[in-house]
Amino acid sequence: MINAADLALGPMISDGGQGMVFELTDDDTRVLKQYKAGVTVDPDGLVALADWRAGLAGKDLAVIDQHTAWPEQVVAFDDGTHGFLMRKAPASFWHVVEGARVPRDLTYAVSQDAARFVGLRPASPGEAVAVVFQLATVFDVFHRNGVAYGDLSSRNLLWTGGSRPSTLLIDCDAAGVEGAPRALQEAQTPLWDCAWDGVEGRERDEYKLALLFLRLYWHFEGIIGDSTPQVQVPASRPVSREVADLLGAGLRRVSLRPSAADWLPSLRELERGLRRTRAA
Structure with a gap:
């Protein structure tokens, strides 16, 4: 200190x-x-x-x-x-709105209305996959080394778009190290909390990784919960069977969710497929 x-x-x-x-x-x-x-x-x-x-x-x-x-x-x-x-967050993670610098968080990647309001555009399918892949890589490091992040939401992940998207996870002082006291009391953000009781720590991160894909890839801003029988997503943005299976297992009330490491090979393959489609 x-x-x-x-x-x-x-x-x-x-x-x-x-x-x-x-x-x-x-x-x-x-x-x-x-x-x-x-x-x-x-x-x-x-x-x-x-x-x-x-x-x-x-x-x-x-x-x-x-x-x-x-x-x-x-x-x-x-x-x-x-x-x-x-x-310090590099300048690429900031955006100027009416003369004021604001963090370029996932609000503008998910919400088409919010992005349009500040002169941005929401994440494309390729950008969405790249962002989720990078966060899955971070969560894999966390979980293999005894850390749970917890309160993932659109406000605490900054991003840049383009051909080489990048991410920066902020508010990390609310994370928890296994066997150590938390610096801050754990909080949850509306629309980003897990609907199922007893989902905590690493398992909550795994749920939110699936939720992040749903929100970014299809710009889904609705609620997931007991009263949600199914989620309607645009057919114009298909995914591989492997990613669909990961998404379903990550969001359902289940005893074991896909780990962050489980997502990585399927996301990498989906990203390659999107590149081939753009190049065709």
């Missing part, structure tokens, strides 16, 4: 519900998040998150550093609050 007085703090660039984010004048690759007074945060949980990343190596570490804004160092402030250093 380091002291905030030892950091070269720059201007505040964000003032959210839980905390404030500051630039660093001597480091343009990272930012500092400071929790507001009154926000319940367990500093030991923050330390567990930073220590988890420090224990990774090789490809697993590369995936986390490329696709997440993971807590890297815990920071203590003289007023008794805490915070942490994390990767």
